[in-house]
Amino acid sequence: MPEDIKVKNCQYIDLKQVVDEKDGVLSIAESNREIPFEIKRIYYIYGLTYPKALRGLHAHKALKQVLFCVNGSFKLMVDDGLNKQYFYLADPNHGIYVGPELWHTMFEFSDNCIILVLSSDYYDEVDYIRNYEAFLAHVRR
Numbered sequence: 158m159p160e161d162i163k164v165k166n167c168q169y170i171d172l173k174q175v176v177d178e179k180d181g182v183l184s185i186a187e188s189n190r191e192i193p194f195e196i197k198r199i200y201y202i203y204g205l206t207y208p209k210a211l212r213g214l215h216a217h218k219a220l221k222q223v224l225f226c227v228n229g230s231f232k233l234m235v236d237d238g239l240n241k242q243y244f245y246l247a248d249p250n251h252g253i254y255v256g257p258e259l260w261h262t263m264f265e266f267s268d269n270c271i272i273l274v275l276s277s278d279y280y281d282e283v284d285y286i287r288n289y290e291a292f293l294a295h296v297r298r
C-alpha cells in the first residue's frame with residue numbers, strides 16, 4: 158500500500174489498465190475519469206542525462222496536473238507550505254495528481270526517464286510562482 162498523503166491538493170492516480178498478456182499492457186487516462194479534470198495540454202520531459210538535473214522549483218496558482226513516469230524512474234517532492242512529501246515514480250500506470258498551490262521539484266532521474274504530464278490548462282507563465290518565499294506568502298495569505 159502507498160503511504161498516506163499529508164499534503165493538500167495531491168493524490169495517487171491509478172489508470173485503467175488492460176493487460177494483453179504476452180502482447181503487452183495498455184494504460185488509459187480519460188478526462189474527468191481517471192484524471193480529475195479536463196485535459197487541455199500534454200507535455201513530456203526527456204533527455205534527463207545530467208545526474209544532478211533538477212526540474213520544477215515552482216508552484217501553480219490554479220493549474221492542475223498529473224505526472225507519470227512512462228519510462229525509467231524519478232523522484233518528486235511536493236510541498237504545500239506546511240508539509241512535504243516525497244514520491245518515487247517508476248510505474249507507467251500510477252501517477253501523482255499535483256493540484257494548485259504546491260511547490261514541487263523533480264530529481265534523481267534515471268537516464269532513460271520520460272515524464273508525461275497531463276495538464277488542465279494551456280501554458281501561462283502568469284500562473285507560475287517561481288520564488289519559494291513568494292509561494293509561502295501566497296499560501297499563508
Ligand code: TYD
Binds near residue numbers: 198
Ligand atoms: P517549466 O514548467 O519550468 O519546466 P519544469 O516544471 O519541467 O521544470 O518550464 C520550462 C520552460 O519551458 C519555461 O521557460 C516555460 C517553458 N514551457 C512552455 O513554453 N510551455 C509549456 O507548456 C511548459 C510546460 C513549459
